[in-house]
Amino acid sequence: MYAMKYMNKQQCIERDEVRNVFRELEIMQEIEHVFLVNLWYSFQDEEDMFMVVDLLLGGDLRYHLQQNVQFSEDTVRLYICEMALALDYLRSQHIIHRHVRPQRHEAPAPGTGHAHLTDFNIATIIKDGERATALAGTKPYMAPEIFQSFVSGGSGYSFEVDWWSVGVLAYELLRGWRPYDIHSSNAVESLVQLFGTVSVQYVPTWSKEMVALLRKLLTVDPKHRASSLQDMQAAPSLAGVLWQDLSEKKVAPGFVPNKGRLHCDPTFELEEMILESRPLHKKKKRLAKNRSRDSSRDSSQSVTGGSGSCSFLLWVEAPGPTPCSPLPPGAHECVPSYRDTHCVGLGPTLIPMTLSLCDSVSRG
Numbered sequence: 001m002y003a004m005k006y007m008n009k010q011q012c013i014e015r016d017e018v019r020n021v022f023r024e025l026e027i028m029q030e031i032e033h034v035f036l037v038n039l040w041y042s043f044q045d046e047e048d049m050f051m052v053v054d055l056l057l058g059g060d061l062r063y064h065l066q067q068n069v070q071f072s073e074d075t076v077r078l079y080i081c082e083m084a085l086a087l088d089y090l091r092s093q094h095i096i097h098r099h100v101r102p103q104r105h106e107a108p109a110p111g112t113g114h115a116h117l118t119d120f121n122i123a124t125i126i127k128d129g130e131r132a133t134a135l136a137g138t139k140p141y142m143a144p145e146i147f148q149s150f151v152s153g154g155s156g157y158s159f160e161v162d163w164w165s166v167g168v169l170a171y172e173l174l175r176g177w178r179p180y181d182i183h184s185s186n187a188v189e190s191l192v193q194l195f196g197t198v199s200v201q202y203v204p205t206w207s208k209e210m211v212a213l214l215r216k217l218l219t220v221d222p223k224h225r226a227s228s229l230q231d232m233q234a235a236p237s238l239a240g241v242l243w244q245d246l247s248e249k250k251v252a253p254g255f256v257p258n259k260g261r262l263h264c265d266p267t268f269e270l271e272e273m274i275l276e277s278r279p280l281h282k283k284k285k286r287l288a289k290n291r292s293r294d295s296s297r298d299s300s301q302s303v304t305g306g307s308g309s310c311s312f313l314l315w316v317e318a319p320g321p322t323p324c325s326p327l328p329p330g331a332h333e334c335v336p337s338y339r340d341t342h343c344v345g346l347g348p349t350l351i352p353m354t355l356s357l358c359d360s361v362s363r364g
Contacts (some may be wrong), residue, residue: 001055002040002052002054002055003052003054003055003056004047004050004051004053004054005051005052005053006049006050006051006053007021007048007049007050007051008047008048008117009044009047009048009049010047012049012270017029017121020121020122021121022125022299023120023121023122023124024119024120024121024123025039025042025051027095027120027123028051028053028120030093031089031090031093031095032057033085033086033090034085034247034248034249035082035083035085035089035114035115035116035117036086036089036116036117036118037054037056037116037117037118037119038053039051039052039053040052040053040054040056046169053118054116055177056116056118057257057263058112058113058257058263059116059195059257059263060102060103061102061103061104061169061173062078062101062103063263064255064257065102065172065176067256068176071173071174071255072254073174073206073207073210074254075173075253075254075255076170076173076174077210077213077237077238077241078114078115078171078246078251078253078254079169079170079239080166080170080213080217080232081232081238081241081243081246082115082246083100083115083117083166083169084116084166084229084232085229085243085246085247086116086117087100087117087159087162087163087166088228088229089228090123090160090162090247091228093125094125094126094127094128094215095120095123095124095125095162096123096124096126096132096134096158096159096162097117097120097123097162097165098122098123098124098137098161098162099119099120099121099122099123099131099136099137099138099141099165100117100141100162100165100166100169101138101140101141101165101169102167102169102173109308110257112164112249112253113252113253113254113255113256113257114249114253122136122137124136129158131155131158132156132157133149133156133157133159134186135147135150137161137165138184139182139183139184139186139191140168140178140180140182140184141162141164141165141168141169141178141181142164142165143157143161143165143222144161144164144191144192144195144220145157145160145161145222145335146161147188147191147192147195148192150188151188151189151192156275157222158222158274159227160222160225160227161222162227163217163225163227164217164218164222164225165177165230166217166360167214167216167217167218168218170178170214170217171214171218174203174210179200179201179218180194180198180200182194183276191197195220196220200214200215200218201352202214202215207237209235209236209237209314210237212235212237213226213235213237213238214237215225216231216235249264269273320352340352
């Protein structure tokens with residue numbers, strides 16, 4: 001089983017997201033990790049760009065928070081460790097994710113219970129010694145130095161911002177709400193002041209070790225923030241973690257989603273297309289009619305790319321590693337070749353976007 005994420009090209013152009021689309025595709029072609037949602041193939045037709053990725057059916061962490069799931073300290077500790085491994089890998093590839101939040105974590109896969117980081121549409125690559133300066137992310141999860149850099153024009157920020165976001169996420173999973181009362185409508189200047197005057201309140205019933213770990217992740221000064229795998233391995237609350245076993249998904253999680261549930265809100269996640277038995281087959285016929293009505297149209301001038309917020313998802317069935325099958329009729333290859341490696345972490349989990357059934361896509 002794989003997932004196929006598709007994006008309407010015209011919508012991406014209208015929303016000025018083409019640059020993000022290209023960036024995400026460029027990044028995902030070069031990375032692969034057990035705790036990331038990995039890209040395996042991509043192609044395009046006249047209207048849409050398609051990305052075939054790991055299928056995760058457990059829903060995102062935001063969904064489970066909305067379902068009032070009570071995450072234990074052990075479960076949150078596991079997520080922190082898994083994200084530490086993912087962020088350590090991204091750092092080795094010079095990538096700042098900049099969008100770590102519940103919606104960007106594919107929650108525990110049914111039957112496995114491991115979290116995966118997804119969506120690289122606002123990620124950035126920095127070279128050694130460089131620092132990022134753009135105001136990018138979702139405000140409640142953005143690190144203080146991002147706002148400070150925007151207001152004062154300082155030296156920018158680096159990989160530490162993702163670890164702050166992990167701290168916010170972990171706090172939210174434990175308590176049900178975030179450590180700071182921040183909303184998208186808050187002015188950037190007011191947020192700079194907020195971080196200098198408001199202290200995070202920790203629940204008395206939390207263990208001292210967990211509070212100490214959260215304090216290190218939620219340290220306002222990035223120079224003193226826990227922001228590396230080495231920092232995590234040195235944390236007293238993580239002293240008993242078997243990191244090698246963790247990297248091989250041998251550590252049993254405390255929360256595993258029910259296999260018999262969809263783990264998303266159909267009101268927002270599903271579209272009418274799911275009611276069709278062969279939606280891409282019908283789309284192929286519609287595109288053929290469009291071409292016959294306007295034979296002069298040059299589809300090669302269409303803008304293509306990776307992923308933006310104008311993206312959706314559909315389920316794709318594939319029997320597993322098989323010889324490469326031909327692309328769907330009318331499709332054009334975007335990535336030069338199939339991946340040669342075996343798929344990592346193909347346990348079912350869901351990227352919570354639009355869902356539908358697809359004809360077939362397989363990977364070699």
